[in-house]
Amino acid sequence: MAARGAPAVDGRCVLDVEDVRTRFHTADGVVHAVNGVGFRLHEGELLGVVGESGSGKSVTMLSMLGLLPTPPAEVVSGRARFDGVDIMRLGRDALRQVRGAGVGFVFQDPMTSLNPVLTVGYQIAEPLRAHLGFSKAEAWRRAAELLDLVGIPSPASRLREYPHQFSGGMRQRAMIALALACEPKVLVADEPTTALDVTVQAQILDLVRKLRRELGMAIVWITHDLGVVAGLADRVMVMYGGLVVERADVEALYLRPRHPYTRALLGTLPSVTGSGNGQEARKRLPSISGQPPSLTTAPAACPFAPRCGHAFARCWRENPPLLKVAGGHEAACWFDVEAGAPRRQRENGPA
């Protein structure tokens, strides 16, 4: 793990996202889905983004690429430097070039993200013809290579089939092939294995590892499966209530989590072995008590404070920024869980 994580940090930064804020205007009022999220993605790095449902993981990525329906969504602010330009300020045509050719996107549900009335080949060939100006025959040839790359047998004949003739795992492979078609520098995978069963999930994870080795692209992997992230990511970003609460290398995060939410999250993981003691094994799974934040107002206090065992007066007054807690490790918390005491005010300054 260390060997894999090390070079990634030195790599050139390919995607630098800052201060993404997105609101949804709903019938029940405004929902502050993303409240100032930023991250950096280095060449060849796999960044895991974890958090519970509604923590703003997907919305951050969709906002970045302008893929949210507006209205109801409103992207209030944000900068995303990719290839030296801020893609959140681009015009329609320039943005279209970035989508697909620069940043690929794999969606959560392979059952609904392929068009049922078009052949798989047509859908994979489409971005090739749009971005790279391939002829129809060239695009189909390349599409067959892509299907082969993602491990679908007899790709040439499979191209002529429709999505309903594919199984769930194959569709997700086809979706990955589609996202990879133009060899983007960055691949955003939005819970790509959530809708798949465990065996297929394992195959897809193997596929992603293989593709990373072969193509060397940077990947943002959104998931709420901490186990997947542990085995796959170089760095992890934990999100809660539309905010980044902790950011660290994967080992640091799992071995020494610094944010109470991350600790609680890791504490909820069931252990495969158990403690051996029968009494212990029959215990209920631990859960984080309380409700996820409602997000109807922009956060003025720490969003996790109501559920946090360490919360003290300051947590209710001020929302903590990301503070540097160790080399390459940041946490947004006023409390130093390792010292067991409140952090001294901005000792290291905001990260």
Add this chain to the structure above:
Amino acid sequence: MAEPATAVVADAPLREHRALWTDVWLAFRKHTGALVGVSVFALIVVAVLFGPHLHAVDPQYLDLGARNQGVSFAHPMGTDNLGRDMFAQMLAGGRVSLAVGFTAMLLALVLGTFVGVLAGYFNRLDGPLMRLTDLFLALPLLPLLLVIIMLFRDTLRAAFGPESGIFLLIVFVIGVTSWMQTARIVRGEVLAVREREFVTAARSVGVRERRIITRHVLPNVLSPIMVSATLGIANAIITESALSFLGLGFPPDFPTWGRLLFDGANFIEITPARVIWPGLAISLTVLSVNYIGDGLRDALDPRLRGR
């Protein structure tokens, strides 16, 4: 690519795929009404297309010695008050009526789909376009048609000749006044399809809006469009008949079913057949087309298919 090696393995388990249209046809075949409809409609179309070659009597030939005759071998449907052969007129009139119905339906379909897709896909256009649709639905159609025809008949006749001029005018007025249902249906379907994840997926790989609309959204709303197309033919034929019946359709020497009905109405006591035949032709055509539309709707809806 490892094609030669894998092709052998994969070809064996490939099951026989049925194309969508095979499925639709299988379901359609189970709909008795639709099958009868197709047969009747096909019979009418064939008769109208090839009938004049077999029954080679000039529909405009005046035989004043043979006026108001009943059914005979020479005149299978009798003759009118000027001795013109009714059967020949029915066949010639059917050509015009069906041509008007078909072209007007196409025009209404294109207009309705265009408006519906734009309104459904672009939030900003939705309000204005749907209010326009409401406006057209609120218009009293028949009086409006009469006014349009009165206003433009002579100009168009001068420009395109009496027959094609009036044909264009009638097709245009029927098309322009009957696209609203299609627009509403298509808008509703597009609103639903637009939110599907594959549209976002297509946008995420940089597909152009125009291409998303034509290649991703449109094929997904095709079945309601086709159903509304078949029903549109029936509607257009009825409207054309109504216009002709009011004397505002084609000129008298240019028969359509509605025109024949209009001319025959004055002689209903002498030769009732002159009203019955065109009336029957209109009713049968509309009925069969409606049944076809009904069967098509059932066949295209996978939830109803195989029931």
